[in-house]
Structures are given as C-alpha cells and as structure tokens.
C-alpha cells in the first residue's frame with residue numbers, strides 16, 4: 001500500500017517508509033512505547049506485509065515519526081496499528097500530520113479509521129479527539145499489564 005504524495009510540513013516531510021527504515025523505526029518504537037514497543041521481528045513483518053501502509057516523518061534525514069495502518073476490507077475501516085513521534089519532536093504537529101496523511105491515502109477504500117489506545121494515554125486521546133475520533137467501545141484488560149484499551153473511530157464519509 002502506498003501513500004503516494006509526499007507531504008511537506010514546516011521543516012519535515014511525510015513519505016512512505018521502507019525496509020531500509022526498519023532500525024530507525026525500531027529505535028523510535030522503543031523511545032515512544034516504554035511498555036508496549038513492538039519487537040524487531042514484529043516490525044519486520046509490518047515492513048514486509050503487502051497490505052500495510054507505512055509512513056515516516058523525517059527532519060534533517062532523521063526519522064522522527066512513524067505510522068503503520070491497514071485497511072480491513074470487511075469492516076470498510078482502516079486500523080492504525082502504531083503511531084509514534086520521537087519524544088524530542090512531539091507537540092509540533094507531526095502526529096496530526098501522520099494521521100491525516102494516512103486518512104487521506106486510505107479514504108477511497110474505507111468509510112472510517114479506527115485505533116486502540118490506552119485509557120491513560122491522555123495526550124494521544126487528545127490528539128484523536130481534536131482530529132475527529134470518538135470513543136466507540138472498550139477492550140477490557142487489552143494490554144499486558146491489565147490496562148483497558150479504548151477503541152476510537154473517525155467517520156471519513158462526512159466531507
């Protein structure tokens with residue numbers, strides 16, 4: 001799956017990630033997710049899976065953000081598998097732009113975007129709510145430490 005266009009922000013670009021970004025994405029996952037980082041093997045699978053969209057944010061040749069998503073045909077929904085921005089670069093609009101780029105690239109094939117987020121992840125929840133996502137249900141004890149996962153959805157059929 002290909003995002004197509006390169007989006008240029010103030011000082012960063014959003015473009016398709018490739019297998020050559022694997023180590024950078026692995027480091028980013030570890031920095032972003034102290035409790036839930038995907039291991040290298042899982043990230044390798046994501047890098048090779050034919051139906052997965054992979055977007056990266058780059059500043060000065062440095063990978064500072066990553067999003068993986070997948071369109072699930074029977075649901076007519078795109079699921080965000082992971083999204084992370086390097087802690088030093090958070091709060092600059094990179095997460096928001098990664099999200100909107102994924103929505104834009106998938107919207108011809110899906111009716112909504114969905115994701116799961118830790119109940120305690122107020123920062124990510126704020127981003128999702130500000131960009132049109134709404135809570136739809138809860139996976140009880142979804143995470144390995146027993147925390148609930150909130151499922152959020154954004155309707156892409158409206159404008």
Ligand SMILES: CC(C)(COP(=O)(O)OP(=O)(O)OC[C@H]1O[C@@H](n2cnc3c(N)ncnc32)[C@H](O)[C@@H]1OP(=O)(O)O)[C@@H](O)C(=O)NCCC(=O)NCCS
Nearest residue numbers: 032083084085090091092093094095096117124126127130
């Ligand atoms: C969640 C995450 C991807 C957001 O990326 P980001 O680049 O920091 O987000 P943005 O700069 O685009 O900010 C967008 C929104 O996030 C929220 N946000 C950003 N910085 C924030 C801060 N310092 N404090 C509180 N909220 C903040 C705001 O709601 C902001 O909306 P606004 O533009 O209307 O103010 C990033 O914080 C991250 O990587 N977190 C760790 C990994 C993670 O939790 N991923 C999500 C798993 S579901």
